Amino acid sequence: MPDTTSPAPVTSSVRRRRWPLIVGGLFIVLILFSGVGFVVASTLEDQDTFCISCHTAPEVNYYNRAYMSLDNPTDTVTDLATAHYHLSQKDGKEAFACINCHRGDGSLGQRVAAIILGGRDSLIYLTGGENPQIEKTETREGWLSNAACVSCHTDVLLNVKGLDNHFHTKLPQVAEALAKGGKVTYSDAFKGKEDTAKEWIQPVTNAPLNCTSCHLAHSTLPNGMTNFFMDNSRRNEACVSCHKVVKKGPQDAAALGN
Numbered sequence: 001m002p003d004t005t006s007p008a009p010v011t012s013s014v015r016r017r018r019w020p021l022i023v024g025g026l027f028i029v030l031i032l033f034s035g036v037g038f039v040v041a042s043t044l045e046d047q048d049t050f051c052i053s054c055h056t057a058p059e060v061n062y063y064n065r066a067y068m069s070l071d072n073p074t075d076t077v078t079d080l081a082t083a084h085y086h087l088s089q090k091d092g093k094e095a096f097a098c099i100n101c102h103r104g105d106g107s108l109g110q111r112v113a114a115i116i117l118g119g120r121d122s123l124i125y126l127t128g129g130e131n132p133q134i135e136k137t138e139t140r141e142g143w144l145s146n147a148a149c150v151s152c153h154t155d156v157l158l159n160v161k162g163l164d165n166h167f168h169t170k171l172p173q174v175a176e177a178l179a180k181g182g183k184v185t186y187s188d189a190f191k192g193k194e195d196t197a198k199e200w201i202q203p204v205t206n207a208p209l210n211c212t213s214c215h216l217a218h219s220t221l222p223n224g225m226t227n228f229f230m231d232n233s234r235r236n237e238a239c240v241s242c243h244k245v246v247k248k249g250p251q252d253a254a255a256l257g258n
Helices: 012-045 048-054 059-071 080-090 108-126 142-152 162-169 173-179 194-201 232-246
Strands: none
Touching: 012 048, 012 108, 048 059, 048 108, 059 080, 108 142, 142 173, 162 194
8 A cells, every 4th residue: 555644744844944955055155255355356456457557546556667667677767666677687586566565565464455445446446436547646545555564574663763764664564564573673883883873763653644745656757766765844744743743743744954
């Protein structure tokens, strides 16, 4: 005789027990896709040609400047970003790329931030909202490029030369460099006097300053290389903004001259 016994109905408690498995499985799939996407995006962002495929204006201008400099190494370099490409080639270092500055210090957190910003920039590009201005002096994501400056130029920030380098050793970013284990060095004038020289390596942490307050990355300056890519009036304003915080030294940019 055929078995006419009906299967036991699936109770609600059994269904409830399955939900954590389903949700857990979906979560794992999401992580896998996110991880693969992160690796792919990171790999693509290492390539300048990928960057300018979306960042058409003004970034393509920056790209052309940089690679023309590589092809013409004896020509004058007029912007800081191009100088990094030029000097990397000149010194026989690894080829420079846009992402070297735009992913911050290379840590996982800042690399993730760069990927997220890349996604936002893609939306801006697709909706036609990009800013075509070439000579930019401000950017909302400046903290990433400044983190890159600090990670590569820690030796400059922590090299005590007294007044001759106080505009670096007093920067708020010095506190970050010290917290990460950066080593303080002293010029010959301070050898054996390190204790009395410590006043020069006390950062003004509440000063409204970063590296790009003085050094302009994507602005053309005819004598940029000899002037460390600084606009004098902008530099003076930056100096005064710090001196106003400590309430001593020059309080008016006009008093600093050129």
